[in-house]
Amino acid sequence: MDFDATDSHADDQQFWPQGFFSKTRIRLSPGMHLIIHGVLILLSLILIISIGIVTAQCSQAKENMNLEIRMLKDSLEKINTTNNILKQKYGNFTKKFSKNWKIYNGSLYYFSCDIQSWDEAEKICVSQDSHLASVTSVGEQEFLYKTLKGERHWIGLNDKHTEDTWNWVDGTVYDAEKSKGFWMPGQPTNYQGKEDCVEMKMEALTSWNDENCELKYKFICESPLGFSLDF
Template identity: 40%
Template sequence: MQRALFSQLGPRAEKGSPLAGLLLRRSRMDRGRVSENVLEKNKTLEAEKIYRILRVIHIVLVLLALILAAVLTVMVLLLPDLQEQNGQLKEMQASNEALREKNRILIKKVPESWIVHNGSLYYFSCVAKSWEDAERSCVSLGSHLTSVTSVSEQEFIYKKANGAGYWMGLNKLKSSDWRWTDGTPYNEKHTNNFWAPNEPNNLGDNERCVQFLKNSIRSWNDNSCFYPAMYICKWDCKASALCP
């Protein structure tokens, strides 16, 4: 570049002359400016590149923060329900385990003639007695003639009774209303489907005690309390020393 510049100026720009020195300094200054411009441009491009990268990172972080906030909101909303369901599940498991443990203890302690079902004990007699004598026999064993408080209990008893006509604790001896001897409240609506068809009919105005007459869910029959029949005693674990 210097040679081209000297050749254009001719003899005036001979080496060593003041003009040649001036031209040389100017040439060096021009090269310096070019280098500075290139360096500055490179710095600008690098800065723009870094800015774009940082902007992308910023957007990604904002999106992640929004997603995290949404997840936390859902968890906060669902947490009470989950805790309640978990608590109910634990209560059911504890109740179920307590019932199984009660049955295990009762099975170990009761005589073989008693049957364990859902935490209660049942004795199916082999001797026929009048209703009142049957109740006295149950009381002597620390129990009463059985009551029926649920469909599952009714199914358990009538299947075991198998239509043999066992006495139960339902009677009208001391009242015009049906009552259980063990003090369980009588729920007419709840037990209406347990009566045999066309029962109770109080035939001869003398049927004030009830027995399991049929091998069916609808097995109840009112009969004379003096009629001799086998009987079923029910032992409530809560009123017994057998309970843990």
């Protein structure tokens, strides 16, 4: 069988388009160049805006996180402060309660066994973070005189600075109208001009008596709890 190379080459030229294997160059019109350039600019702007948005979101998220951290730190500081205050208050309460201080209506009361002048009694109370007791209600008056059972005790009422101007040593405002039912009949008298301090003398609602501050009696210290107790 004879092979004709000329015929084979002719067949190839008929099957493949002329110039198929030659290097092809795409020519774009000036208008197409502008369109492509515009699209590239638009894509660049979109990319820049996207990066800006993501960056802003990250910055805002970081700022929010820092704010939350600061708030958590502030909350922790407040918790620690409150915890320290409660430790101090409950610590004082536990210490006093273990030494037979009695509780009534938000205050602790200490009923002394030894006798002191009014001024010395107040100094002892102050050393225990308290003052000589102030009485501001019928309920408190009843609690005290029933606990005392007729024994004479100093309380914090006095008119040492101005005669007949009564003051509680802890700064509580003296209510003359409310307190007039607590004085013994005929009291106060300021006998011989030397009675400037008040004692509880009788086991009765009307048990107050003004007396010489230098005399020595038992005394009552009062310390507000500063927190409520729910039993």
